[in-house]
Amino acid sequence: MMLWFACTTLTILAAGYTLMPLFREPRHYLAVDLLAETELDRLSDRKAVIYRSLRDLEFEHGMGRLSETDFKRLEAEYKNEAASILQKLDQLDASEKLDEKIEKDIASRKSKLYTSDSKPAQESLRCPSCGAEVIPGKKFCADCGRQI
Ligand SMILES: [Zn+2]
Secondary structure (H helix, E strand, C coil), X not given: CHHHHHHHHHHHHHHHHHHHHHHHXXXXXXXXXXXXXXXXXXXXXXXXXXXXXXXXXHHHHHCCCCCHHHHHHHHHHHHHHHHHHHHHHHHHHHHHHHHHHHHXXXXXXXXXXXXXXXXXXXXXXXXXCCCCEECCCCCECCCCCCEC
């Protein structure tokens, strides 16, 4: 009874250990995707805020509420931040494209693997005289006796 219990427990543990990566992997990829998405969202939001601030800044400046020096300084600050955000967005975009490229590469390798797998092992031999199928390795046709 004790042994049976131990065996069952071991089997369950072994099964759990074997199956664990199957459950863990998709969640891991999901987390990475979510992280990338929120980072992209965050940067896009920040970019929108900066562009709006720049418009406000120009408006304020046009209304004469901002001195030339303040306007130039703030404009430079916003534009610097916008540039760094655009750069980060580019990097995110590039890494996404790289992922796509890798996935496509893997897919094409897989499809090549499958096509070579599904290809018939050998074209069946046919007798040149009667056209009957010849068993590979045989020297004579089983139908008409012609030498192959
Ligand atoms: Zn034949």
